[in-house]
Amino acid sequence: MTTNIKSTKNILTLKRSDKEHKAETIQQFLCNQLLPVLLLLLFTGMSGGTAAAQNRAYVTNIFTDTVSVIDTGTNTEITLPIPVGDFPIAVAVNREGTRAYVANQNSSSVSVINTVTNTVMSTVTVGLGPSGVAVSPDSASVYVTNQGDDTVSVIDTSTNTVTGTISVGTAPFGIAVNSDGSRVYVTNLLSDSVSVIDTATNTVVNITVGDRPFAVALSAVDARAYVANSGSDTVSVIDTASNAVITTITVGDAPIALAVSPNGARVYVANQYSNNVSVIDTSSNTVVATIAVGAFPSGVAVSTDGAVYVTNQGSGNVSVINPATNTVFATIPTSGACPFGIAITIPFETVVLAAGVSVGGRVSTARGRGIAKTHVMLSGGSLAEPVYALTNPFGYYKFEDVPAGQTYVISVSAKRYRFTEPTRALNLNEALTGIDFVAEP
Numbered sequence: 001m002t003t004n005i006k007s008t009k010n011i012l013t014l015k016r017s018d019k020e021h022k023a024e025t026i027q028q029f030l031c032n033q034l035l036p037v038l039l040l041l042l043f044t045g046m047s048g049g050t051a052a053a054q055n056r057a058y059v060t061n062i063f064t065d066t067v068s069v070i071d072t073g074t075n076t077e078i079t080l081p082i083p084v085g086d087f088p089i090a091v092a093v094n095r096e097g098t099r100a101y102v103a104n105q106n107s108s109s110v111s112v113i114n115t116v117t118n119t120v121m122s123t124v125t126v127g128l129g130p131s132g133v134a135v136s137p138d139s140a141s142v143y144v145t146n147q148g149d150d151t152v153s154v155i156d157t158s159t160n161t162v163t164g165t166i167s168v169g170t171a172p173f174g175i176a177v178n179s180d181g182s183r184v185y186v187t188n189l190l191s192d193s194v195s196v197i198d199t200a201t202n203t204v205v206n207i208t209v210g211d212r213p214f215a216v217a218l219s220a221v222d223a224r225a226y227v228a229n230s231g232s233d234t235v236s237v238i239d240t241a242s243n244a245v246i247t248t249i250t251v252g253d254a255p256i257a258l259a260v261s262p263n264g265a266r267v268y269v270a271n272q273y274s275n276n277v278s279v280i281d282t283s284s285n286t287v288v289a290t291i292a293v294g295a296f297p298s299g300v301a302v303s304t305d306g307a308v309y310v311t312n313q314g315s316g317n318v319s320v321i322n323p324a325t326n327t328v329f330a331t332i333p334t335s336g337a338c339p340f341g342i343a344i345t346i347p348f349e350t351v352v353l354a355a356g357v358s359v360g361g362r363v364s365t366a367r368g369r370g371i372a373k374t375h376v377m378l379s380g381g382s383l384a385e386p387v388y389a390l391t392n393p394f395g396y397y398k399f400e401d402v403p404a405g406q407t408y409v410i411s412v413s414a415k416r417y418r419f420t421e422p423t424r425a426l427n428l429n430e431a432l433t434g435i436d437f438v439a440e441p
Helices: none
Strands: 056-061 066-071 088-093 099-104 109-114 119-125 130-135 141-146 151-156 161-167 172-177 183-188 193-198 203-208 213-218 224-229 234-239 244-250 255-260 266-271 276-281 286-292 297-302 308-312 317-322 327-333 339-344 357-364 375-380 387-390 396-402 406-413 423-428
Touching (some): 099 141, 109 130, 119 161, 130 183, 151 172, 193 213, 224 255, 357 375, 357 423, 375 396
Parallel strands (some): 088 130, 255 297
Antiparallel strands (some): 088 099, 109 119, 130 141, 141 151, 317 327, 375 387, 375 406, 406 423
16 A cells, blocks of 8 residues: 555654554644644744854744744744745755755655755755655765655755656655765665665665654664664664664654764654653663653754754644753744754854864875865764864865864765775874875775
8 A cells, every 4th residue: 555645735643543453554644633823823033034054953844835944052943934845744954054955745846945045946856755855975965755656866966956766665754874875774664664775876675674664863873773663663773784673672652753862872762642752772772761742743853962852743843852851941833833854954163172182184086186075074982973074175184172082983975985994993092194085996
């Protein structure tokens, strides 16, 4: 069976009407029955534009066909909602924080938002019923799951055109890209699997997971993929080296979204029918906390300071969780109805490290030509989240003020290149130079 993508505006919910009938299609929850009072709600003092995109959360409002923009520094909505396509269900931002890509399920398109002006600069036609979206680490490609025709569209961001279409499982929904852009992970709702796409060859390997896998997220160093299985109330943990499920964790009722903390220590799972978030300790793969949020939590994202943002489609707001106390410390109403997808910009220029030493090197081709605009990531040690450097026109990069006396992981990602040693460990006791990455011939 397939899900009716072209039905009137109604949000897919992931609760089985009868838990013993796992083959039933996903129930649909009519937002207009729950949230009629939100249709005309507007914040006072809003303007039509905003400054350069830094520390912003982009939230899709599926019933009003808009995207809300939240300043995560003040936890307030900062502009009038941005009109996009019909039934915007998912959003992703690029590493630079300059673009937001919105999957419009009922119009089979992706809206491209310029986050400096908060306006739609392009609309890209993709497959039938786009439901998930992810951006490659080098921001060169956008991957879109098309639930209606069992494919993934590949968008070239330089031209905003579809350059490839990849067949995956049945009713693909969630999607994530690893840190070097070499693998894309896709959840297939109706075939109970995750498709792993090799982006160099577009070949696919399928992994069996739980019932109705809805979302997928990767750990900070790509060692694990976490899959929210909405039909079995579990999270599957995949070892990405072997493409095998190594454990299954029971969470709340109908988990449909999840996100990994920047340091990889926690996974936050939105449980739509129990109206809470499960917190998983990744070292033990156990649930260590359960946090009550709003009604029908549907999306989750983590900011650079570790705060966890959860969209609540049933209550029309966003809950903000303090990761230190596992409590909600702010609730942000959205002026659009039925907030669902969420993504947070992570601008490189906002990262500030404690006093310490420097780490630097060069990224180059096998012939010695520097590779510009390549992302180098540093994680581990006492860093609360990974930090990033962008190579200059000659391929050089540098991290300043890194706390010494600790072990870090440094890695490089470039969509058009593969590296013999893309990830390595550093025992940092003094300033290091010459940490070079050379692409394969």
